Amino acid sequence: MTPDEILQGLYDNTLVGNGPAVLDLTDQGLSAGMQPGTLLFDALIPALEEVGARFERGDFFVPEMLIAGKAMAGSMEVLRPLLADTGVETVGKFVMGTVKGDVHDIGKNLVNIMLEGAGFEVIDLGVQVAPETFLAAIEKHQPDIVGFSAFLTTTMPMFKANMNALEKSGMRGDVLVMVGGAPVTQEYADVVGADGYAADASAAVKKAKALMRAKRAPVPA
Ligand code: B12
The missing domain is CATH 3.40.50.280 (Cobalamin-binding domain)
Known part of the structure; x- marks a missing residue:
């Protein structure tokens, strides 16, 4: 898989709350040498932003938010310590x-x-x-x-x-x-x-x- 395909896969699978796929793609991305911050800011965060937008429009409800959030949380468990290491600046x-x-x-x-x-x-x-x-x-x-x-x-x-x-x-x-x-x-x-x-x-x-x-x-x- 190319890095772009990994990012797209992370985005799509986070959106639909496919936790195992998100975790697998996170591992694949990291093994391929992609930066944890790239996976977070170019795929996971945009996906959750889209989840929030769909929720506001009434296209998504709480269960969809929960499973998307959980899918991302699985990846975050892997990324969090790496992000701390690379010193990605947090928003607050x-x-x-x-x-x-x-x-x-x-x-x-x-x-x-x-x-x-x-x-x-x-x-x-x-x-x-x-x-x-x-x-x-x-x-x-x-x-x-x-x-x-x-x-x-x-x-x-x-x-x-x-x-x-x-x-x-x-x-x-x-x-x-x-x-x-x-x-x-x-x-x-x-x-x-x-x-x-x-x-x-x-x-x-x-x-x-x-x-x-x-x-x-x-x-x-
Ligand atoms: C699940 C639930 C429980 C579960 C909680 C499990 C858990 N781990 O959370 C259990 C079974 C333990 C429970 C217990 C009780 N519950 Co209860 N419970 C609910 C229920 C069904 C859903 C609540 C929920 O999680 N909703 C889902 C989330 C996603 O809700 P949400 O509001 O959309 O959340 C958003 C916002 O609130 C906001 N938000 C939340 N926190 C924060 C914080 C900040 C800083 C910001 C900015 C935003 C923010 O963002 C969230 C995400 O989008 C509600 C009914 C209902 N429909 O609300 C009753 C309800 C809240 N419970 C109620 C009651 C009475 C009780 C009990 C007293 C029952 C009893 N007699 O024992 C006990 C109290 C226990 C206690 N001491 O806390 C009443 C409260 C009535 C009232 N107005 O006071 C409700 C409304 C049910 C009812 N209609 O009577 N409950």
Whole structure:
């Protein structure tokens, strides 16, 4: 197979969520001497972007997003350490977790996969993440953005608890905050003082990228 055929195959198979083929083509590409960054930026990320676009148009639904994301995640397991070695610059660093009291993680994981697909380094703290755990992770990893996910009306108030903890720690100014989850709305995000909200994984990536652009090129005062 030529490098172009490998890239096309990676793109096509990621789009349809054919995990074993994606993994096989990743191995073939690397064995043929292709750069991990080429496989990521010229095939996997464009495929996930297309998945996001199809989802927005209503041509793809959550299951298609999940299987495409999973297919890419398999390849990322192989590529991640190699990318770290070659020093490919990430778009930004994102710490993500489902808030305390909440075990829903399917939506969060989908956002993580799409963020990784877009070139973010994602540190996933898992579920039932207490405010102090978020704080410790922010201190340790110094992320650009922290994401809080909640799927229950009873756990959404943890956003405010996390924000208060951030303020109290003095780190609020160092990190942007994004919130999301099935019951969360833009209005609720505004009330808790988050910097960004998104209703789905594709919109989350767009918002995160926009926040990074604003951060890197702040409007002069
Ligand atoms: C699967 C599921 C479960 C699974 C979770 C498995 C898992 N590993 O996640 C299990 C069975 C464990 C579960 C348990 C419970 N669940 Co439940 N669950 C669901 C269900 C059916 C699907 C949720 C889901 O994963 N959707 C798929 C994803 C992809 O959803 P999504 O919203 O589109 O995700 C996107 C956005 O939210 C956004 N997003 C998500 N996180 C973030 C974060 C950031 C930063 C950003 C920017 C964006 C973002 O991007 C995502 C990807 O596109 C929903 C019903 C529903 N239709 O939502 C109920 C639901 C959420 N559960 C509900 C309830 C009540 C419970 C329980 C309390 C039931 C019980 N009595 O035990 C427990 C609570 C457990 C706990 N303490 O957390 C209620 C919540 C009602 C409410 N408003 O509070 C729901 C709505 C069902 C209902 N209609 O009653 N549940």
